[in-house]
Structures are given as structure tokens and as C-alpha cells.
Amino acid sequence: MTEDWLLYEVFIRSRSGLEHKHVGSVHAADARMAIEHARDTYTRRLEGVSIWVVRSSEIVASDPEEAEALFEPARDKIYRHPTFYAIPEEVKNL
């Protein structure tokens, strides 16, 4: 069986002012080719003005099993939101 080329994750900035967003992946022999494949695969209709490619093996992801430990603590900290504070209606610009 022929081996796959390296796997790269593709991130596209759809227009300047916006962040790069993950769109999928491509296989390529090197980073330059990954950019070219990403261009052909993900921007045939002006979907982007800039491309990032990152070797998939370089991405470190959090484990869904630890999602609770990571994200639950933020749930009861509603005092971090402006709506937590009651301000009389007459007070303006707050």
C-alpha cells in the first residue's frame, strides 16, 4: 500500500479582520504543498485571503473526558457577567 503524505490541518482567514478558522485537512509532502492543496481544496470561491497549515501531529488537544474538570468551574461564577449586578433603572450609562 502506498503511504499517505503528511497530514496537515488547514485554517483559513475568510477576510482581513477575522481570525483563521479550522476548515479541514489535506495531505502533502511538505508545508508549501500543503498550502497549495489547501488553496485548491478549500478556497475555490474566494473563501479566504490567508491560509495556515499545521502538521496534525503538532496539535495538542484536550481530552473530552476531562471536559468537566476543565470547564465546569466557570459555570457557577456568574458574577463574571454584567447581568449579575442589579442597578436601578434610573441610573444611566452603566
Place this chain on the structure above:
Amino acid sequence: MYTQALDSAGAAEPQGDVEEAARLERFQARIDRDEKIEPKDWMPEDYRQALIRQIAQHAHSEVVGMLPEGNWITRAPSLRRKVVLIAKVQDEGGHGMYLYSAAETLGVSRAALIEQLLAGRAKYSSIFNYPTLTWADIGAIGWLVDGAAIMNQIPLCRCSYGPYARAMVRICKEESFHQRQGYELMLTLVRGSAAQRTMAQEALNRWWWPSLMMFGPSDAHSVHTAQSLRWKIKRFSNDELRQKFIDVTVPQAQYLGLTVPDPQLCWDEPAQHFRAGPIDWSEFQAVLAGDGPCNRERLAARREAHEAGRWVREAAAAYAEKHRTARPRPAAEEGGT
């Protein structure tokens, strides 16, 4: 879509039946709440396999689907038609890439999937085993085959598996142009000479029934439907989607002044549906089993393309390897004596 390179955190060993049952229940509950399942989440092995099977089959269909239309690129009747057809065929190749990319997040390698296709062990949509005999077939394919594909694909945008759903959103955005260019091509033909109208009618005759078969076997005989619906991999049954397709397509044929090749087709006023005659499933089974008009030709073309591209892949890999290993010489040496 980074599964290949990541640890398989999702595939932890089940610890006993009770725990496994609880996990399954939690999984189904997530699906029932319309939560999306993402690559690293725990999922039942059957769910993973069902998705790999469906996404791979879908990816192969996009790739093989380039062949019947590619057949007419050099003979398109105008430059406008030619650039349109090239763009469409390129889109189909792109659809294949989005889908292989989604399948890979489930832990299967792209090379393995392509190997299965080339070895004749993978399924793809049987519609692409029919030949494109005249230019009108290019119109009929865009109108009917892409039309049927859209009908199938729109509900898949809400599929429970995140990467597949996202790939489908991307694909559906692009499909609409495919169908419209096909219908426009048919319109041009029916407004042309008598010979062109005949050509359009004959193309409809050839592609109508195979298009209806694209939705797969009727619900009574579909092995995977019930489970796929429970897992929200599918959202509608084969027969429901087929009926929707018939209902929207018959009026389009009428507008063209063409006759749908089904003598039993009629309008069911109380139900507000068109009723089609029975489908000849023996033909579908034969094409699926490899005895369609072009099964062998399609696979041979894929194999040839794969082999002909081998030296390019190898050269690119060798070039990349050379640049990876070429290190700048240490400074000490550079200084000379």
C-alpha cells in the same frame, strides 16, 4: 481533522457490560439532545464503522463521479460550457477530498480507503457506472444526478457526526450551481432544433430511473436505515427522499416539455404527491454487483490515474525528504582553515 496523529483516547476498553450499557445510553442521550459527536468523543464501535462505511462510500462516489462528466470536457460545445464543466468536475474532486478528510477523523487512513476503492472492494454510487453517450447527458446529470445528490445531502448537514456534517455544509453550498448549470443546459437544448430536443428527451429517458435508484433500496429492504436514523447519521428514509425528489423534479421536466419515462406516473391529488411506477431493482442489484455498463471501465480509469501519478507522488516525497534532511553546515566548518 486530526485523528490520525492523536492518541485514541476515545477507544478506551469497556469495563464490563454494565458500564458499557451506561456509556451507550449516555451516547444515545447526547444524540437525542441533538448534540454533535466530535472525533475524540467516545462512540460505539458500530457507530464509528457505520460512519466510515457511509463517508468512504460517499467520498468514492464523488471521485468516480468525475469520470462520466470528464468524458465530455474536451468536446464541450463552447468555451463557456467547457469552463463550467471543468469547474464542476473540479468541485466533485474537492468534495471527495472533504469527505476523505472527514473519514480520517474516525481513525482510518486515506491510503487504506483509496486502496479499497482501487481493489474493487469499496462501494460507490451505482449511477456513475452508466455511460455519457451524448452532450445532453451532461445536462441530465447536472439536473437529475446532482439534484438527487442535493436531496440526499441537505439532511446530512445535520448529521450527528460533526466533521461529516461540516463537510456536507461545504458540499451543499457548491452543489446548487451543479444542478442549475445542468438544467440550463437542458433548457438550451429543448429550445434548439428538433434533433436537440430529441437528444434531451433521450438523455432524460436514460437517467431518470438510475436517478431514482440513487436513493438506495426501498425502506423495506434497506439493511442500515433504522439504526442510521436512530443515530441521526441519516435524517430521512430512502423512500421519503425519493418521493421528495420525484415531487420537485416532475414539474421541472414538464417545464422543459419533456416526458418522464414512466407510463404509470400520475398525480395523487388527495396526498399531493406524484406517484411513480415500480422500480426495476434487479437492474440496480446488477449494477451494484459490478455488472453495470461501465463498472470495469470506471475502476480501470481510477487505477490508471493512480498508477500514472505514482512517479509524481514519489518525486514530491523525495524532494520533501531531501529538504528535511539538508541541514546548514556547522559554523566552524564554514570558517575554513
